[in-house]
Amino acid sequence: MHKFSIPDIISNIKAEKTFEAVSADYSFTIKIDNYAPYICGAVHDGHQFRKSLWENCLHTAYDRWYEEDPCTKEMVQSHPIVIAGRDSRFEYDLNRAPETAIYEDAWGKNLWKSPLTSQEREESLAKHDNFYKVVHALIQKIETLYGKTIVFDMHSYNWKRWDREVPTWNLGTSNIDNDRFGSLASAWSKRLETMNLPNGIKSTSKINDTFQGNGYFLKYITQNFKNTLVLATEIAKVYCDEYEGTLYPEVVRSVEVQLKELIPLQLKEFQDNIT
Template structure:
């Protein structure tokens, strides 16, 4: 898979800080990368990409650093724990796979947190090209999810994101911890009478590995009313055949202003994620009556 960050070969003596922007510097002609292997776990990083196709650049208003701040760099670091894995290589501002088609690309700053991303005279053919990719993604996800459900009966989809917690500026206080868990599990479509046990096991797995010397603060449905269009679409289409959890990692693994990443924190977070996925796999493998 192209552009998937791994840490193989990095010694403890090497610098534990790396620029997130560097990880996005290589351009890919592919809108995304996907690997489909046997197994019931799909993991996606649909906002991990940063590149913008060349034909759009004349209409791009936002600067590179501000754009990167609103993307989810390094969320692809967690993908290898899955069976089917998906990474968007392009920026969410070229096509946002977690929004419905009518909001997937917008020239209205109201749709992008007040940020002016595109010139208002962005050609319709460019918008149409982005929407065609958005449509293709949902066709691809339907095809893959249905194949996995046909094989396994029930599947787990983990959609990985990250969020800023120092929006006031690089020298301003961080958001209060009570409103900003280290990992916020979006489970708004999850039926706890069906998957509550899996959710509990998954959360405990995330907490089981210390991050910078302490157990991470993992909570459920704290910051967002829903996980976005992708999990809502999965639930509407497949119901309880697909257990969908959106993971929102607070950017404790990087500086959201300088974009330098803390490799040690990333590794520790990934260890917890791998343990959480392992526990979820064991839960899914149990007979329904033993859950």
């Protein structure tokens, strides 16, 4: 994987070059094997945490891992276009708008021993800004080529913290054009329920049950590109022990293999039904 500057990444996209790169500051990765009519994103996959922030942070590495979305890039890594964050959401959250992307506290616990300096904040927000410059160029290119795009926005969530039964999969659709795309979201939910997961894990799916799809990644794309559908797709962390920090690679692999079949089916339905 080559290290590219933001201008070089955007230049490659505009020229329709295939490439695989990590951004020059190592904050995100992008892979384009071919300019397919869909994109996979994993904005919370990252666990990196800038060393200059370590001593000032009250959360442990496990605290951060617990609220991140490990393996969500791995679940879609075999698809032709994949963009994924490498930095922890505790440094800056790509799924929040810039003005709220740096946490003061996180899940009821103060994050910093002392407030961040303006320089520290600016360094983090510059990475956030660069990521969205590339996202914009990428969506713009795919919409130009195909007239429409579908984005699979992959996340995970801690299901054991809920005091009720929750689904294996949750789709957040409150910020998409449901008059136009609602039936496609329902179809995606039904497809996810067909997964046959290892270890006796049931694959259930609901829409707007645990989360409603209020993330900035979805909102940014939806507000700027009217012919792009973003499917905010969350898997419960059945692929790990969220309390022990143990990953179950057989479950991650099973999800990856089955998404290789299900995503193209969803893409075809999108292409056939959206003009």
